[in-house]
Amino acid sequence: MTDQFAVRMVDITKSFGSILANNKVYLELRKGEILSLLGENGSGKTTLMNMLSGIYFPDDGQIYVNGREVTIASPHDAYRLGIGMVHQHFKLVDVLTAAENIALGLPGGAVVDRKAIGRKVRDICDRYGFVVDPDKKIYDMSVSEKQTLEIVKTLYRGAEILILDEPTAVLTPQETEKLFAVMRNMRNDGKSIIIITHKLNEVLEISDRVTVLRKGEYIGDMDTAKADARALTDMMVGRTVTLNIQRDEPVDPQRRLEIRNLTVKDKEGVTRLDDISLDVYAGEILGVAGISGCGQKELLEAVAGLQPTQSGSSVKYRPTGPEGPAEELIGQNPRTIAEKGIRLAFVPEDRLGMGLVANMTLVGNMMLKEYRSGKGPLVERRHPHELAEQVVRELEVVTPSIDTPVRKLSGGNVQKVLVGREIAMGPTVLMSAYAVRGLDINTSYTIYKLLNEQKKAGVAVIYVGEDLDVLLQLCDRIAVLCGGRLNAILDGRTATKEQVGYLMTNMKDMSGEEAGA
Amino acid sequence: MNNHEPLIHIARRSSIAWWKAWLIRLASAVLALLVCALFIYGLTNLNPVKVYAAMWEGAFGTSRRMWITMRDTAILLCIGVGLAPAFMMRFWNVGAEGQVLMGGCATAAVMIYLGRSLPTPALIALSCVVSVVAGALWGIVPAVFKARWNTNETLFTLMMNYIAIQLTCFLVAKWESPPGSNSVGIINQRTQAGWLPSLMGKQYLINVILVLAITALMYFYLKYTKQGYEISVVGESENTARYAGISVRRVIVRTMALSGAVCGLSGFIAVAGSSHTISASTAGGRGFTAIIVAWMAKFNTFVMILIALLLVFLEKGAVQIASQFGLNDYASNAVEGIILFFLLGSEFFIQYSVRFRSHGHRKEAEEE
Known part of the structure; x- marks a missing residue:
């Protein structure tokens, strides 16, 4: 055991009930390096890191920190060893300030010396290039600020070894760049960093080495310099995956949704969507780009009948093209929309909180939208049962049975259940929000393929996404939202990433011409 | 090597077979009766079996009591x-x-x-x-x-x-x-x-x-x-x-x-x-x-x-x-409380599994 390793984890095994989450996993982290921990959903990355940070205790195996075998029985032990973890879900108290959150759980007297903390926080920030206001309340912070604070918190407690669990999942491209710059500063200062991710381009960009897990087992590690996306994907998935998204020319696109002057204000009266006018065509995929909270959610929910709108707003649904009859969707709710025979599929951002019922079985979730259809007061279970079996079979959902509550499935499988149900209704309009967020490569490509199939079948598909590369490869047109306003509609085949990124953050002059498709 | 694994481990169960859950409930009921017995005997020197028999008697002893x-x-x-x-x-x-x-x-x-x-x-x-x-x-x-x-x-x-x-x-x-x-x-x-x-x-x-x-x-x-x-x-x-x-x-x-x-x-x-x-x-x-x-x-x-x-x-x-037995209400309330405590407590063991540190296992791993 040489001292060059900050951490070595040997033969780590951990099971939850009958599920083997980690099986004799090996991991080494050298001092002063950034290591990517790469793997698909459910490959055991987070479990492994939770054992390093004292949240879980391994069933078997040894952990060495700086060459010494250690026992990490609690997060407190981990801190003593200089290990700090930033979780995907932030652990901050909303009503307290940044400095107070840092002070929480620290040993010391009853009095919090805010000034001293503030000073030390500023020291850390200056050293690595963070921007944190110690007196700002958490509820006033953006996601990126909260994440920064979490990192500062671990550094404040003297962490030499940092674990970041999918830190970029919630960040915009610009914020990701900032984070990476800070990570490089920390590395140059001698910190050792593990970053959990399943985004290959990030692995290649930020890390020195990469360790790959697959289905709870250690597959191997390699220097990033020698790796490429192809090789890493193969290691991660275990077989060759095509990394191309196919984009066919839309066949006979007919205008199906006419969104006119759509304006949405939230409960506080803040304008979330400002006078959006937009057409959606059957047989095409319309991408919606924008930094988070720019009205994407409100746009989809307004069409779905879930969002109160301001007067003057209109969404016309034309099942048979621009000359055919139209149905006004504004002022309706999901029930009345369904009763009119409009098959509007919606894959919301919040899968378990809106699209599915977490504690219900697959069968129970399959009937969420159709349970009303049968006659009489009793629910019909045969069809949902068949549907659940069909979705499991066709989308290769990994589940113990169709009678398992969906909350017990991994993120990717949850999404497959949701998308599978929505597609099974034979939609004419399919809206999806962040359909691949948190999903691994394999599942993501399955979703892209499904969306393309729907497009081919003449469905009007709306795809709200955050990965600009994917938007540019998948979508026929891209609507760029900026602060609740429609900034531009670009042709997906000619637009560039820089162009979209720029339009996401810089409102064009409103008097200028609106780029049509 | 200072190697102390925590003595007990509490982990949420992902699922539990229905018969196991009922076994746990049954065990807790038995345990509750044992603890009550100790309590009764320790405080009153009464024969716990007799006390239990009296409880049964009180609830089901006569046809009238049973119907009430x-x-x-x-x-x-x-x-x-x-x-x-x-x-x-x-x-x-x-x-x-x-x-x-x-x-x-x-x-x-x-x-x-x-x-x-x-x-x-x-x-x-x-x-x-x-x-x-x-x-x-x-x-x-x-x-x-x-x-x-x-x-x-x-x-x-x-x-x-x-x-x-x-x-x-x-x-x-x-x-x-x-x-x-x-x-x-x-x-x-x-x-x-x-x-x-x-x-x-x-x-x-x-x-x-x-x-x-x-x-x-x-x-x-x-x-x-x-x-x-x-x-x-x-x-x-x-x-x-x-x-x-x-x-x-x-x-x-x-x-x-x-x-x-x-x-x-x-x-x-x-x-x-x-x-x-x-x-x-x-x-x-x-x-x-x-x-x-x-x-x-x-x-x-x-x-x-x-x-x-x-x-x-x-x-x-x-x-x-x-x-x-001329006990006051508090004694019987205590018995009731103990039994409820155990029954409610059994739900914890149904939701979570508790494992103790295994010495043998650990040594084996080190020898390898």
């Missing part, structure tokens, strides 16, 4: 069943006490005012209906406020209890008989007008049959009907319910009307089928005890039968040992 146990179980069960739909919807209805009282008052009113003019079958049908309406009304009020203005239903239903209690006191004073007794006395004692009839010579058999029917119906309603499905969805997530096109407001009001109605019906059974009088203690705290029944049964109405029976058995047994 059945009667009380039926009412407790009926209230628990009434709470089930509300709790499934995550609507914390702690107002059963008031809903029962309102049902009881409605029944008493019918018996008192119409006792002379209507035949008993009509009286029973009418009091059944008005008690259901009264209970439902008491349930709908907090539901409407919750649905419209998102008020806190726990506080609201709790406060509705006090209104119901005061209202009952007012009615008792109004219906006082004989004057000055500050009680209503047995209503229609001579004519038995409006009383639930005896079946096959058993006075309370009809109560039991009625409640078992309600129990089965409620099970079926929650599990197999569209409305039952809506209740589950609203309870899990209002957002999902709206997404699915379910009118959350309507489901809340409808479900609470049902919950209150069944509780009101319990009041009807308590008055027309059991005490034949009304007082502020007609509900007697059972509106709250029923919360335990509903929760311990995880809202499965059939399991509630067992829980309700157990609780009533403990209560009757405790009264018996208090009188038979």
Whole structure:
């Protein structure tokens, strides 16, 4: 055991009930390096890191920190060893300030010396290039600020070894760049960093080495310099995956949704969507780009009948093209929309909180939208049962049975259940929000393929996404939202990433011409 | 190497076989009896077996005692069943006490005012209906406020209890008989007008049959009907319910009307089928005890039968040992408390698995 390793984890095994989450996993982290921990959903990355940070205790195996075998029985032990973890879900108290959150759980007297903390926080920030206001309340912070604070918190407690669990999942491209710059500063200062991710381009960009897990087992590690996306994907998935998204020319696109002057204000009266006018065509995929909270959610929910709108707003649904009859969707709710025979599929951002019922079985979730259809007061279970079996079979959902509550499935499988149900209704309009967020490569490509199939079948598909590369490869047109306003509609085949990124953050002059498709 | 693995490990179980869960419950019941035995022996030097026998005696010793146990179980069960739909919807209805009282008052009113003019079958049908309406009304009020203005239903239903209690006191004073007794006395004692009839010579058999029917119906309603499905969805997530096109407001009001109605019906059974009088203690705290029944049964109405029976058995047994051995109420309350503690505690071991450090295993790993 040489001292060059900050951490070595040997033969780590951990099971939850009958599920083997980690099986004799090996991991080494050298001092002063950034290591990517790469793997698909459910490959055991987070479990492994939770054992390093004292949240879980391994069933078997040894952990060495700086060459010494250690026992990490609690997060407190981990801190003593200089290990700090930033979780995907932030652990901050909303009503307290940044400095107070840092002070929480620290040993010391009853009095919090805010000034001293503030000073030390500023020291850390200056050293690595963070921007944190110690007196700002958490509820006033953006996601990126909260994440920064979490990192500062671990550094404040003297962490030499940092674990970041999918830190970029919630960040915009610009914020990701900032984070990476800070990570490089920390590395140059001698910190050792593990970053959990399943985004290959990030692995290649930020890390020195990469360790790959697959289905709870250690597959191997390699220097990033020698790796490429192809090789890493193969290691991660275990077989060759095509990394191309196919984009066919839309066949006979007919205008199906006419969104006119759509304006949405939230409960506080803040304008979330400002006078959006937009057409959606059957047989095409319309991408919606924008930094988070720019009205994407409100746009989809307004069409779905879930969002109160301001007067003057209109969404016309034309099942048979621009000359055919139209149905006004504004002022309706999901029930009345369904009763009119409009098959509007919606894959919301919040899968378990809106699209599915977490504690219900697959069968129970399959009937969420159709349970009303049968006659009489009793629910019909045969069809949902068949549907659940069909979705499991066709989308290769990994589940113990169709009678398992969906909350017990991994993120990717949850999404497959949701998308599978929505597609099974034979939609004419399919809206999806962040359909691949948190999903691994394999599942993501399955979703892209499904969306393309729907497009081919003449469905009007709306795809709200955050990965600009994917938007540019998948979508026929891209609507760029900026602060609740429609900034531009670009042709997906000619637009560039820089162009979209720029339009996401810089409102064009409103008097200028609106780029049509 | 300072290598201490923590002594015990607590981990959430992902699932547990049903027989294992019941084994744990059984073990906890046995353990509870053992601890009670030690407690009884240690404090009173009585033979615990005799004490247990006395408890059994108190609850089931004679035919009359058994029927009283059945009667009380039926009412407790009926209230628990009434709470089930509300709790499934995550609507914390702690107002059963008031809903029962309102049902009881409605029944008493019918018996008192119409006792002379209507035949008993009509009286029973009418009091059944008005008690259901009264209970439902008491349930709908907090539901409407919750649905419209998102008020806190726990506080609201709790406060509705006090209104119901005061209202009952007012009615008792109004219906006082004989004057000055500050009680209503047995209503229609001579004519038995409006009383639930005896079946096959058993006075309370009809109560039991009625409640078992309600129990089965409620099970079926929650599990197999569209409305039952809506209740589950609203309870899990209002957002999902709206997404699915379910009118959350309507489901809340409808479900609470049902919950209150069944509780009101319990009041009807308590008055027309059991005490034949009304007082502020007609509900007697059972509106709250029923919360335990509903929760311990995880809202499965059939399991509630067992829980309700157990609780009533403990209560009757405790009264018996208090009188038979000259112990005061506290001793029997302690026994009741110990048993409940273990039974509720067993749920922890069903939810979580506890493992102890394994020395041998660890050494093996080091030798390798």
